[in-house]
Amino acid sequence: MLISEAKVDVRYAETDQMGVVYHANYLVWFEIGRTAFIENLGFSYAQMEKDGILSPVTEIHANYKKPLTYGDQAKIFTWVEEYSGLKVTYGYEIKNSEDELCVTGYSTHVCVRKATFRPISIKKYFPDWHLAYEAQKKQKQG
Template sequence: MENYPGYVRKPFYYETDKMGIIHHSNYIRWFEEARVDALTFMDYPFEKIEAAGIMIPVLGVSCNYKEMIRFGDEVLIRPTVTKYTGTRLDFDYHVYNGEKIVTTGTSQHCFMSSETNRLVQLRKTHPELHHLFLDYYETTKETN
């Protein structure tokens, strides 16, 4: 699988706070945008996952702010899979402003059936999606 190059984003003015920096709550949204963009890059967009009856809820999220990002900056968000079990999927995020890492974060997810609201084992229920996430995990593991 080809390496995902990351998600490039220019902050919007409305995302700033009174001090002119990006408000801390926006980083969590950016992590989600990067995850969704990575799925599109892998030719398995989120709409296709939902059409297959799969939900990927967020179980937990964290964010560590190392330096400020301001309106006008352009950032690169690189999500990498740190754990994949077939029922769970965990990400690390590195947000770059130029060459410098300015923010890091994590998120934890599981796979659920949208019909039953029960945990699913992708290996058994959706093997194509299982192999996609397994390949992505192996690819991102090699680049870390």
């Protein structure tokens, strides 16, 4: 099972008055991780959008374990947690530079036509992605 890794240096602007990363920034970092994961599989979100398909979030969850602070580095680990052919759920872990677990989470997505926002079948419109995600699902189960 592929688990991609992306890194983000924590910037001062991403922290709150308490000096810790503001909670909503972790959702942005999930997106960075998700994009890196897709690129590691050999695909492109940007190309999908050029093809008239969007992948909106339908559900998102974050569980905060330990704060990250300015000057630290966030390491974002991303994988396919579930895949149905219509929906994809990505799993995430974010660790600090000491490899301490700071955040866990997941996000669920569907693919829709940009013009109508109607769901599409990933298997039909992106058969290569479908096969790659099915392989990830099998590796996770095995």
